Amino acid sequence: MVNIPWTARLALRALKVNKMRSALTMLGIIIGVSAVIAMLAVGSGATRRITEQISSMGSNLLIILPGSTTSGGLRMGAGTQPTLTSGDARAIADEAPAVDAVAPVLSGAAQVVNGRQNWSTVVTGTTPAMLYVRGWTLSGGRPFTGADVKNATKVCLLGQTVVDNLFGDEDPVGKIVKIKNLPFTVIGVLGVKGQSVMGQDQDDTIYIPLTTAQRKLFGTAFPGMVRIIMVKGKSTGQLDEAQTQITDILRQRHHIGPRQDDDFTVRNLTQLMQTAEQSTRIMTLLLGAIASVSLLVGGIGIMNIMLVSITERTREIGIRMAIGAKTWDIRVQFLMEAFIMSLIGGGAGIALGIGGSVVLSKIAGWPTSVSSFSILLASCFSGAVGIFFGFYPAYKASLLNPIDALRYE
Amino acid sequence: MAFIEARDISKTYSLGDVEVSALMDVSLTIEKGEFVSIMGPSGSGKSTFMNILGCLDKPTGGKYLLDGTDVSGMDRDRLAEIRNRKIGFVFQGFNLLPRTSALENVELPMFYKGVAANERKERALKALEMVGLAGRQSHFPNQLSGGQQQRVAIARALVNDAPIILADEPTGNLDTRTSQEIMGLFVRLNADSAITIILVTHEPDIAAFSRRWVRFMDGRIIKDEEAAQRHG
DSSP, X not given: OOOHHHHHHHHHHHHHHTHHHXXXXXXXXXXXXXXXXXXXXXXXXXXXXXXXXXXXXXXXXXXXXXXXXXXXXXXXXXXXXXXXXXXXXXHHHHHOTTEEEEEEEEEEEEEEEETTEEEEEEEEXXXXXXXXXXXXXXXXXXXXXXXXXXXXXXXXXXXXXXXXXXXXXXXXXXXXXXXXXXXXXXXXXEOOOOBOTTSOBTTSEEEEEHHHIIIIISOOSSTTBOSEEEEEESOGGGHXXXXXXXXXXXXXXXXXXXXXXXXXXXXXXXXXXXXXXXXXXXXXXXXXXXXXXXXXXXXXXXXXXXXXXXXXXXXHHHHHHHHTOOHHXXXXXXXXXXXXXXXXXXXXXXXXXHHHHHHHHXXXXXXXXXXXXXXXXXXXXXXXXXXXXXXXXXXXHHTSOHHHXXXXX | OOSEEEEEEEEEEEETTXXXXXXXXXXXXXXXXXXXXXXXXXXXXXXXXXXXXTTSSOOSEEEEEETTEEOTTOOXXXXXXXXHHHEEEEOTTOOOOTTSXXXXXXXXXXXHHTOOHXXXXXXXXXXXXXXXXXXXXXXXXXXXXXXXXXXXXXXXXXXXXXXXXXXXXXXXXXXXXXXXXXXXXXXXXXXXXXOEEEEEOSOHHHHTTSSEEEEEETTEEEEEEEOSSOOO
16 A cells, blocks of 8 residues: 555655755646636636626517618618518517517617707617616616607606716706707616627617607608617527517518518527627637646646656665565655646646736736636646656656666666 | 575576576575675676575576565565565665655655554664664764664664565675674674574675675585584
């Protein structure tokens, strides 16, 4: 039986004899491990930011865009032909079982004025369901109601960026702002959402009842026209189903024949975001893989030093063999040295990696997140590197001929 | 049956195409408690024979029975176990582990045997006392004189209660007075504890401490004589 605690003490003592050499060897592992941890932290920080942005979009979101026009064989992009109406939105809400909520939108840019302050922003005409569809809450005041939409009242909800620009620190609820010179009463303030995945400021917006936008602000080519319809599916699994149901309903309502193309497009935004998330994951893996190369180099450093150390200590190995050390006694002794070096290096590397990612996020402003998974991975990996690269030198030592080893000068 | 029985031991090394015979059909029996000197010029095969007796090397021909067991066909680990339990080595160059205290050097064979920690220390201290080094257990080899280092090595050879001590030129690095002291220690161990001692030397006045002389020449034993009565 090999005496493990004793061997560990023996190994620690052997490492102390050549302090500088052991420290430099560990440095390879330290750099490798900290690089792995920091790179994974950068990667998973980016992934987390994207995940947050996805959930800020609202979950299980489908967006219906009006179709493209075809003029003389030239097909224009989606949205060039206004074809969607609030009637379509109502029909989807009523008839598609996989759909949870529907919010039609008619939006446009407009100048907004409060006293001497003015600001250009996107004014979004929509229904009360919008807040639910986008998963948006109010930070003050009240939302507008179905009655507001029915009566086309001039009330509005301000995004935080608009509040900041027009009111500063003042509470805007109950105040009057002028949108395109029409007075609107501010009834609420939208909670802060931050940037969208595309980098847009989601808080730079004003919500007003859909009918007010249609009749009083923007005007429409035909009654009830909307620019887009936002749809929240009942669940992620039902999104495909919802998409089919919406397509069927709209084709029927728009009188599209079996051989004709749709005059609208249904986009699954969640899917798009998931693709973005996946590509960040791949980036994380790639960064991690590059960092592991330095860990590998650190391992080779351990092997190199162990080989040197075994040559220097040939006589010691010979003495131990003469006295009764068996093959595995010698192997475990040197494996232990390599293992302890990589373990200490791994521990220091984890500390340095965590510190490094904090510094990265402070200085470079990158979002970083050190996961316990990456710490576990790094410690297992560095231990494995020690054993893997320690094995060959230990194996070599154990095969020495005791007589030659004893005579070695 | 004899305690140590070497039958027609031969050892051939191949150096490329040339075969070199270091030992040719050497037979020797040694009884328990004997004190034997193995003598001969360098290249006579005495070291090769000692390595085989010490289970550090295997013969290419013949049979080696140690305490009734045939060890000539054993693998590395079995041989390591035999060395650990039955043979204590004392070398010319002392061969202590550097930066390791006298106590730990003496404890070493017991680690490989798997002796419990408290028993290890107790036995090591006793062995150091036996060789006259009581109180020196925490000294490192470089803090000890040559004679003291050799005493630590003898304590290490004794500590596992090995019945045989193989001493390869144990006084080669020591001055005359210290050599006499070390040889006196061997004589005492041989007399008091009936430990079989096999000594390799080329100095006649060192060999004079033993009671049997085996002389090697060109891979063979050419002389094997016993003293009727000498030191006791």
